[in-house]
Amino acid sequence: MPHGSVPTINIDTVTTLDVGYSNISNLTGIEDFASLTQLFCSGNSLTSLNLTQNTDLTHLSCNSNQLTSLDVTQNITLTELGCGINQSIN
Numbered sequence: 038m039p040h041g042s043v044p045t046i047n048i049d050t051v052t053t054l055d056v057g058y059s060n061i062s063n064l065t066g067i068e069d070f071a072s073l074t075q076l077f078c079s080g081n082s083l084t085s086l087n088l089t090q091n092t093d094l095t096h097l098s099c100n101s102n103q104l105t106s107l108d109v110t111q112n113i114t115l116t117e118l119g120c121g122i123n124q125s126i127n
Contacts, residue, residue: 056081057098067091078102079119088112099123 049071056064058080067076068090075096076088085106088094096117099107104123109115 052093053077084124 048066048069051070052072053075054070054073055077057077060081061078062082062084064078064083064086067073067086067088070091072093073091074093076091076094077096077098078086079098079100079102081102083099083102083104086099086102086104087106087108088097089108089111092111093114094109094112095114097109097112097115098117098119100119101122104120105125107120107123109118
């Protein structure tokens, strides 16, 4: 996956996405990754993360960002969550 990009035609089949330490400030479009089970996005400048559409997600690592908002209310299969070293998360 060059430079953290995924061809649009392949988005719905991606199960693991690693964009850690990629100098990104948002994950606009993450909801289109319908089959996503693992997301690694630590070490970026993310301030919010809404994963309510990624209902297959089982592993999330979003440590070391600037998160003040993290919505995983629809992620009932989530078994591993790493979200330390952020701002105050609501």
